[in-house]
Amino acid sequence: MNNKILTTLEFPQVVKQLLPFMVTAAGKKEALALLPSTDANEVASRLVETTDGADLLRIKNGIPLPKLVDITEPLKRLQVKARLNGTELAQITQVLRASAATKNFFDDLLEEGIELRSLPQQVEQLVTIPTITKRLIQSIDPDGRINDEASSRLHGIRQLMVKTENEIHSQMSSYTHGKKAKYLSNPTVTMRNDRYVLPVQSRYRNQFGGVVHDQSASGQTLYIEPGDVVNANNRLKQAQIEERQEMIRVLAELSRLITPYRHDIANNAIILGHLDFVNAKAKLAVKQQASLPQISCNNQVALRQARHPLIDPQKVVANDIKLGGDYSTIVITGPNTGGKTITLKTLGLIQLMGQAGLFIPANENSTIGVFDNVFADIGDEQSLEQNLSTFSGHMDNVKAILEQVSGQSLVLLDELGAGTDPKEGAALAMAILDKLGTIGAKVVITTHYPELKVYGFNRSQTINASMEFNNETLKPTYKLLLGIPGQSNGIQIAQRLGISDDVINEAQSFIGDDSQDLNEMIGDLVDQRRQARERNEELQSRLAKQQSEQAELDEKLNRFAENREKLMNDARREANHQVASAKREANRIIHRLRQLETKGRVVKENELIDAQGKLNALHRDDPRLKNNKVLQKAKKRHDFHVGDQVLVKSYGQQGSLVAKRGQHKWEVAIGILKMEIDERQLEKISVKELRAQQSKQGQQASKRAVHTTQTRHTTARLDLRGKRYEQAMNELANFIDHALLNNLSPVTIIHGKGTGALRKGTQQYLAGNPRVKSFNYAAPNAGGDGATIVYF
Incomplete structure (x- = not known):
C-alpha cells in the first residue's frame, strides 16, 4: 500500500482517534504503526480480533487493563546486568500483575461459557511468574518506594530509625517547651545537613552546647545541634547509611531475579499492548456507530449508508455506494460543492479502515474488497484559476498510477482531465478510463465534462452517477444518485441570483436543443428519484x-x-x-x-x-x-375500570383504581398510599363482596381501619448490614411500604456503622419520604448510630 494514499485520504487522523481509548505505551505504539493490509486472510484475522473486542466491550465493558508505561529500556539494561531503580521495578511489576490478572479474566470468561474466536489464543502466550511477582509486589510500592518487607534487615533498620527519631524529638521537645525555649527564634525543630537542629537567637549562643550547622541570612539565628542530641543524630545518620546500602542490595537482588525472564516480560508487554489496541478499536467502533464489514473475494464494494469518519456525525450525509459486479467504473458528475470529492474520500477511507482491521462507519451487512493498492489523485479543484502547472501535476499523478495499477486496485480520480481545454481534457479523460478498464481496476472519477456523461452511458462496465441537486432551492443535498448523470444548473442559478432576463435568454439560445432536452430529462429523473426516496x-x-x-x-x-x-x-x-x-x-x-x-x-x-x-x-x-x-365471573374480575374496587394480591390489601399507567399497569390507591401495580396482581371486588367486607370491618371497629391480609411476614425491624447499596435501598423502600400498610410505628432500621454509606443513604431516603414524621439514632445500648428509629 503506497504511503501517499494514506496522507491523501487522512488515514492517520482516523488512527489518532484510537489513542484517547488506550492506556498502554505498547498499544499506542502499535496503533501509530497501523497500516492497511493487502492480504485477505490477515484482514479477516484483524476483523475477528476487533469483533472479539466489541463482544467483550458489550458483555464485560472491555478487557480490564491498567496504565502501563514503556519498559523497553529497563529490560535492555537488564541484559547488561544493570541494577534497576525502584520506579523501573515497579513498572515491570505492573506488567507482571496485569499479565496474571488478564489470564484470570479470560479463564473466568471460559468458565462462564463466553466463547471468543481469536484473543484467547493470544492470552495463552502470556507468561506468569507467580513467585517472583509476589516478591516484587511485597518489596516495591507502585510508586517505586521500597517497602519495609523487602528484607528483614531493612525492616529492622527502619524500626531503629523510627525509634531514634522518636528519641531525638523527645529530647528536642525539652528545649522547645522547657526553660530554654525563650532563647529560640522559633520553638520548632528543623533539619540542617540531614540532622535535627534548633533555631537559636545568636546572642544566646552560649546557652547551648553542641554544633552550629547553619545561620540565617541576617545572622540573627543560628541552627544548633545540642550536645546531648549529637549521639542520637549520629545513630540516625548511621542507620540512614545502612538503609541506603540495604536498599541498593535489595534492588540488585530483585534485578537479578527478573533478568532470566526479561524476554518473557517484554513479550507480555507487547501482548498486553495488543489487547489494549483491540479494546481501543472496539471503543472507536461504538463512538462511530461502526459495524463489521463483510469481505468480498472479488473486490465488490457495497457500502450501506456510508459516512465519512472525520466529519461531525450530526452533519455528515450518509450514502449507499456500490462498485463491482455489473459495473467497475463510476462517473460522478454534478455542480461544485455538491459533495463529489467527499464521496470519493469516504469510499477510499472506509476501504482503508476495513483493510486495517477497523469496523467501518456504515450500516451492517456492508461489503468491502481487499485491494492490492488504493490510488488517488484528489486535489482542491474549486479555484477559478486552472493553469498548466496544475494540469501537469495531475497528469504526473495519473502517469504514476497507470504505471503501478493492477486489476486488483482501486483508483479514485477527482476532476479527471481538468486544467486544460475542455475538449482535450474530456478526450484525455476518456482515454485514461479506457486504459484503466482494460487493466480491470475498479475506478471512481468525478468530472464536469458533459462528454463523460455520454461515455458513462455508452461504455460497458461503466455507470453514471451524480450528486443530487434540489431544483426548487437550487442547493445540493449531498446524496449520491447511481445511474443518473449530473444536471447543469449554471443558467438556473444565475437567473435565481437576479441576472437580467435578456442575458438569460441569450445564454439559453447559445445552448443546443439537445443539451436543453438532456438537462430537462436529467432534471425530471432527479425529481423522480428524490420523490421515490x-x-x-x-x-x-x-x-x-x-x-x-x-x-x-x-x-x-x-x-x-x-x-x-x-x-x-x-x-x-x-x-x-x-x-x-x-x-x-x-x-x-x-x-x-x-x-x-x-x-x-x-x-x-x-x-x-x-x-x-x-x-x-x-x-x-x-x-x-x-x-x-x-368462567364469565372470572373474566369480570379482570375487566378493570377507573374507580373499581380491587384486591391487590401481592399486598393482600383492598384499594381503588385511580388511573391506567401503560399497557398493563394501574395506579392503585391503598388507603393514603398510591402505587403503580401490574394488573396481573389485581382482582376486582364485586359490590356484594365489598358490602360484606364493609360489614365485617364495622364489627371490628376497635381494630385497624384497613384490614390487612399479610402475604409476607412483616416485623418492626429491618437489618441492612452486609447488603450492597442498591439492594439495601430497594429493601428499605419495600419495608417502609409494608410498615405503613400494617400500621407499624415506630420501626428500627439497622444499617451498621462501617463506611457510613448505608447510614447516609437510609437517612436521605427517610428525609425525602412524606409519610415519615421523624427519625433519630437508637439508644447507645440499642445500637447507637448503627441503627435508626423511624416514626410515621
Whole structure:
C-alpha cells in the first residue's frame, strides 16, 4: 500500500482517534504503526480480533487493563546486568500483575461459557511468574518506594530509625517547651545537613552546647545541634547509611531475579499492548456507530449508508455506494460543492479502515474488497484559476498510477482531465478510463465534462452517477444518485441570483436543443428519484410503526392467552367443585330413595344408575367451557375500570383504581398510599363482596381501619448490614411500604456503622419520604448510630 494514499485520504487522523481509548505505551505504539493490509486472510484475522473486542466491550465493558508505561529500556539494561531503580521495578511489576490478572479474566470468561474466536489464543502466550511477582509486589510500592518487607534487615533498620527519631524529638521537645525555649527564634525543630537542629537567637549562643550547622541570612539565628542530641543524630545518620546500602542490595537482588525472564516480560508487554489496541478499536467502533464489514473475494464494494469518519456525525450525509459486479467504473458528475470529492474520500477511507482491521462507519451487512493498492489523485479543484502547472501535476499523478495499477486496485480520480481545454481534457479523460478498464481496476472519477456523461452511458462496465441537486432551492443535498448523470444548473442559478432576463435568454439560445432536452430529462429523473426516496422513507417509517404495533399486539395476544388459560383452569376447577358437590347430593338422594324402597316403595335400580351416570357426566376436563357462569365471573374480575374496587394480591390489601399507567399497569390507591401495580396482581371486588367486607370491618371497629391480609411476614425491624447499596435501598423502600400498610410505628432500621454509606443513604431516603414524621439514632445500648428509629 503506497504511503501517499494514506496522507491523501487522512488515514492517520482516523488512527489518532484510537489513542484517547488506550492506556498502554505498547498499544499506542502499535496503533501509530497501523497500516492497511493487502492480504485477505490477515484482514479477516484483524476483523475477528476487533469483533472479539466489541463482544467483550458489550458483555464485560472491555478487557480490564491498567496504565502501563514503556519498559523497553529497563529490560535492555537488564541484559547488561544493570541494577534497576525502584520506579523501573515497579513498572515491570505492573506488567507482571496485569499479565496474571488478564489470564484470570479470560479463564473466568471460559468458565462462564463466553466463547471468543481469536484473543484467547493470544492470552495463552502470556507468561506468569507467580513467585517472583509476589516478591516484587511485597518489596516495591507502585510508586517505586521500597517497602519495609523487602528484607528483614531493612525492616529492622527502619524500626531503629523510627525509634531514634522518636528519641531525638523527645529530647528536642525539652528545649522547645522547657526553660530554654525563650532563647529560640522559633520553638520548632528543623533539619540542617540531614540532622535535627534548633533555631537559636545568636546572642544566646552560649546557652547551648553542641554544633552550629547553619545561620540565617541576617545572622540573627543560628541552627544548633545540642550536645546531648549529637549521639542520637549520629545513630540516625548511621542507620540512614545502612538503609541506603540495604536498599541498593535489595534492588540488585530483585534485578537479578527478573533478568532470566526479561524476554518473557517484554513479550507480555507487547501482548498486553495488543489487547489494549483491540479494546481501543472496539471503543472507536461504538463512538462511530461502526459495524463489521463483510469481505468480498472479488473486490465488490457495497457500502450501506456510508459516512465519512472525520466529519461531525450530526452533519455528515450518509450514502449507499456500490462498485463491482455489473459495473467497475463510476462517473460522478454534478455542480461544485455538491459533495463529489467527499464521496470519493469516504469510499477510499472506509476501504482503508476495513483493510486495517477497523469496523467501518456504515450500516451492517456492508461489503468491502481487499485491494492490492488504493490510488488517488484528489486535489482542491474549486479555484477559478486552472493553469498548466496544475494540469501537469495531475497528469504526473495519473502517469504514476497507470504505471503501478493492477486489476486488483482501486483508483479514485477527482476532476479527471481538468486544467486544460475542455475538449482535450474530456478526450484525455476518456482515454485514461479506457486504459484503466482494460487493466480491470475498479475506478471512481468525478468530472464536469458533459462528454463523460455520454461515455458513462455508452461504455460497458461503466455507470453514471451524480450528486443530487434540489431544483426548487437550487442547493445540493449531498446524496449520491447511481445511474443518473449530473444536471447543469449554471443558467438556473444565475437567473435565481437576479441576472437580467435578456442575458438569460441569450445564454439559453447559445445552448443546443439537445443539451436543453438532456438537462430537462436529467432534471425530471432527479425529481423522480428524490420523490421515490422520500416515498420510500415514508413507507419505511410506516413499516417500522406497523412492526412496533404488531409487536405490541403479539405481546397483548400472549398475555391474553396466558390469562385465558388461567381463567379456563380456574373455571374448570370451580366447575369440577360444583359437580363434585352435585355428586355428593345425588348420592344422598339415592341413599334416601333406597331407604324409601325398604319401606315398601319400589324404585328400579336401573333408574338409579342412569341418574348417577348423568351426574357423573357433568365432571368434565374440556377446556372449552362455553357459556360457563364461573368462567364469565372470572373474566369480570379482570375487566378493570377507573374507580373499581380491587384486591391487590401481592399486598393482600383492598384499594381503588385511580388511573391506567401503560399497557398493563394501574395506579392503585391503598388507603393514603398510591402505587403503580401490574394488573396481573389485581382482582376486582364485586359490590356484594365489598358490602360484606364493609360489614365485617364495622364489627371490628376497635381494630385497624384497613384490614390487612399479610402475604409476607412483616416485623418492626429491618437489618441492612452486609447488603450492597442498591439492594439495601430497594429493601428499605419495600419495608417502609409494608410498615405503613400494617400500621407499624415506630420501626428500627439497622444499617451498621462501617463506611457510613448505608447510614447516609437510609437517612436521605427517610428525609425525602412524606409519610415519615421523624427519625433519630437508637439508644447507645440499642445500637447507637448503627441503627435508626423511624416514626410515621
